[in-house]
Amino acid sequence: MSDIKAIRSAASAVVSENGRVLEKFANQDRKDYYHISLEEMVYEAKLQRELEKSEDWGEAAPSVPMLELIRVKFFGKSPRSSGSVSNSNSADVVVDTKQDSSEGDYDLVSEPLNKSLENANRMVRTASWGSVFYLITTDILGPTSAPYAVAQLGYVPGSLIYLLFGMAAAYTGYLLWDQFLKLDSQKYPLQSFGDVVGRIYGKYTRYGVDCLQIIQLLFNVAVIILGNGQGLSEVTKGKGCYTVLILVWAILGMIVGQIKSLQKFGFLANLAIWMNVFVIIATMACVSNELPDYTAAGMTAAPVVTQAVISGAGSTSFQNQLSACMNIVYAYGGAMVFIEFMSEMKRPRDFIKGMACAQLFIFTCYLLFGLIVYHYQGQFVVNPANQGISHYGWQTATNIISLLSAIIAGGLYGNVGIKVFYTSFIQKIMNAPDLHTKKGRVVWTILVILYWGLAFVVASAIPEFSYLTSLVGSVCILQFTYTFPPIMQFGLDLQIAAMQGDGPYDPVNKVANRVDSWKNLSRWVRAYKVNWLRNTFHIMFFLASLATAGLGIYTSGEEFASSFADGVTTSFTCVSPVA
Template sequence: MSLPPLLDDGLGPNLETYLFYAREQRDKEAAEARKEGHRPPTGWLSELLGLNRLADTASVVSDEKKAGSDEATLAVSPAEYRAASSSLRTATWGAIFYLITTDILGPYTASYAFSQVGYGPGVACFVVFGVMAAYSGILLWHMYLKLDSDRFPLRSFGDLGYRIFGNWFRILCNVLQSLQLIFNVGIIILGNGQGLSQVAKFKLCFSVCNIVWTLAGMIMGQIRTLQKFGWVANFAIWLNVIVIVMTMGAVAHTAPNYEAALATYNITAGPVHTVAINPQPFQPQLNGIMQIVFSYGGAMIFIEFMAEMRRPMDFWKAMACAQVFITVVYMFFGLFVYTYQGQFVINPANQGISLYSLQAATNIISFTASVIAAALYGNIGVKVIYQNVLMELFHAPPLTAKSGKYLFAVSVIVYWGLAFVIGSAVPQFTNISSLVAAVCIFQFSYTFPPFMILGYLVQVDAMSEDRSYDIKNPRASRIDSWWNLSRWVRGYKKHFIFNTWNLLVFLACLATAALASYTSITSIISGFQTGTSAPSFGCRSPLQTS
């Protein structure tokens, strides 16, 4: 993301400017919605099944077709550019629902979470984390509508953070986002590598299994636009549902995978035990809870999704449906598998099937879905690095230029190579996913949104006694500055209870994330020291006993 364009006075836009143009943008979208009121009504089911595809969406030219000569680019006026930017917003809330739920890790890690904490704490955590994730999503949606416009578009979580707290917060968001995305891809390579080693009956070197999926991702990752991921994401979620159903059927009628449990947890075959509350030490319990956090890890890219929506005001529908789907389906699946496999649950769950035919079938189906998810994560991850590092620091060409396309292709290859190193260097699926959840996902889904809404409201409420905004003199409205205590008091007291609530939530989440990060790191170290982990870049699969 490049910084917003300067105003006539040579300075960057202030918050008042963002708010002014965002109000104009929302009014324009509301007028367009009323204008289109004569169209046949469309229901929620049509949106979710993808049956409602407007003709104008099909007519939109994708961004890579806009590339032209430098002279042609310079000939485009700012007004024309803003119109073109607006026309590229084509995604419906139904399509965004599929993108949010294109998650390969969430459902398959849920049963492991229950095995670590038990039925009671597991259900409580799933519900509480689901409610708080929805709360954070609403906060992000509200701030997006208040600060986004065609003139000053929001494109990423870092963009939103920049408008509220400045460049330091933007850099922090972009670093954590880049880490989360590349670690997500690395974890998917690791999970698929484990699955392929099972399909090959451990006759194929584990590192080679990881290389196979790295190469597949390098090819799939050449897709440059999220627009082209819409139908693919639709396909992926139904593949996940198929694997979920097959896994439930398998665990209900077959024994647990004792061999994998011995290799992973060093526990021998025996009766299945389930408990309401697991009395084990706090460290593994916290690692289990972080697997639940992974289920609600979509907030990091909510801004990217809203930026591609035709009507961002409808985002709440996609987010609400996705959170309900995740809470109900993932939790039910986790409870079901834990009930039948107890302490022998394997992470991811389908790799805990003991019958080879069903184990191989679920692995093969999940391969496709996970590569789609990894390509989605990688697509956004490469763009974040390309725009914030290559373009901003090294002045790389834009993605619409021919040379930019070539550089993007090379960046994808390097990105997936780094993800391979992550997945192969630390072949501990549970511990590394817990670390990512604690360091990155927890911040975007729970820590940052309350902190951001606090900063946003304090600044907006401080404007309550300012003069009216003048578009010709955007910096003349304030009656005092942030060096004056009066502005801080005025900004905080209007929503005192709500601001205090968000401050407490922010501090609690920050403490939880720090504790969970420490726990995950110590678990990774312990895994290598005790020998329960497979060797780095080795040929032995983490699910293999010898």
């Protein structure tokens, strides 16, 4: 029992420094994973899953209550250490944070440092499936585009597509869960979406996924800047240059983005969640008692018309419907962080319960909000929905609250995007300093300004909110949620199936006794035949998702070309589209 207390004390020491030691350890080890055989990773993962089933695992890593997890993740507090841990016990385990960076291929098993950090990593894995339900819900929930999607599709197609995309997202979430269970262990922990891709397809594929993640986060920030500029234009009743109003939020983002630690965003992020909930409830209450805002919708006053099925006649209507489908993709765009959530769970096997409940809850909220607002506003629905409230007081109130919550979200997206770009590329290519150093602080400041400046250019160049969200959904979000998981599963299943024809794995000497290599056709045929139906389904799923993404990108391009050709909107314009 004293050993457990000592490990807890060591883990608390590591966590209390904002996870710098564990983060450094993970970054150093990640490059070494590419030199370790998949046989060893799968072997260690099986041992890990068996260990998690034991009672001892529960005693050594007790579940943390949901309120405690919220306290740590959203309020930026350090985890509470066990009151029974004394300082004398902490001396039993020494965590040596020194590491010679010149030794890239050090032995992960024999190093005392690694063993101590494995124990520390074990201690910070404390989330339960109930906590994961809360985290997934708060990460994805934000259905302000749902009424626009329903308005472009109609009651029946809108509901069915929300259901279809929801079921597909639940399945791909299951695939990511399966991949995590087969590859993750305390010795070789998974910590991000890119980690899984890297272990299945290698480091170069992982770099491509990291690039796409950076692009998605950049465009997410651009969407927030554009939406905030649109909301501020409504508040000022169209006074002032529209591009300048967008620039205001880019500058504010540069200031907020100077917050380097995610923990310091904790309280603001939690507050932003409840701001969004208020906006959703206020929007439904207002639209049910007020006429639509015809000016914001860009239409003349007329009776509200709703349809069970939109005909889709004409290319423009078809493009709008595809754009609506890409907006629906936004509803299930949280798969990119599922691996992060699983990496913090005491028993990752329970993740599937939390994810299933969260997806069902999100589907219900999005669909109800979309149907209710569409019922009362029909063809006059504005995207985002709260900007279609006709009562100026409530419209202003919801806009201001949305502006504040959105800039917080933009700060979070920018923070993660800059860190991924910096650690994945700048540090490796240019040997840049660590962000925790004084030089790193200067580099961070410059990157934040450049990042938000680039997001401003994107937002001002494409001043159409629905089209921009459609583009982000088709280029980025759809890939992480629907395209990548099935092809990742295909690659992992193929490699594991091929092992069945090899000699037994030697865990002592870490020798994989393969009878052939992937250069031989025999290995490909043997691997595919083991579960050919499942493999074929995943290939078809991947191709269908890729085709959908391509169609969405094409449609977004056509919408942009049409709007610019018709003079509906121009880049860097002073004319507001909603005021």
